[in-house]
Amino acid sequence: MNEEELKKQTLQYRELVGDDLFWFSVSQNVMTIEKDRLRFGQLALEILEHFECDRCCKCCTEMPIHLNDEALERLARLDGDALFDKLDDNEVDNYLKSPCPYLNGDTCTIYEIKPTACRMFPFVVIRPEPTLQLCPMGKRIFATFKDLVRKYGKKDLKVEWEEEGAAIRLPDHTGETGKKAVYVALPIPVLEKFLKYLRLEARQV
Known part of the structure; x- marks a missing residue:
């Protein structure tokens, strides 16, 4: 299904059920997505307690590193306005440039406060x-x-x-x-x- 077909079906569903039920359904879906995201993060971190990182730095050099609000606030306290120079201008959301600007050789300079995306990788x-x-x-x-x-x-x-x-x-x-x-x-x-x-x-x- 392409984007136009999806929009059409969404509008048809909204007309069928009315605004109240439509927005209730949307809010329920958003809540489910957020619940699944949090559960996935929890499981990933608990599973990773059983493994030791190989320190290959693949995630630091090849993967886009997303900054959620919490990570953004932590790094802003550390770097101030200098943080903006480390963000990828080509991304709509907040991603660090690649390779990660906080990588020094094979050492993470913000290891203790590294973003959730890094902790989960x-x-x-x-x-x-x-x-x-x-x-x-x-x-x-x-x-x-x-x-x-x-x-x-x-x-x-x-x-x-x-x-x-x-x-x-x-x-x-x-x-x-x-x-x-x-x-x-x-x-x-x-x-x-x-x-x-x-x-x-x-x-x-």
């Missing part, structure tokens, strides 16, 4: 599903996931491999999208089971 929000970026650490996480699925016999879990289409390719550090970034889609229920398996495994060590 290689877990990335790419609609419609939460995804795992297959950098060296992401590959190790996914290999562990597959091993635990086999070990605990959960045959019902379906994991979809994706290779990004042109419209949703992630840019590299030059801003180009010629190279496809490969990721795996891991819906929230799958991540919840993965965390459960990691905890079971930790108890056996």
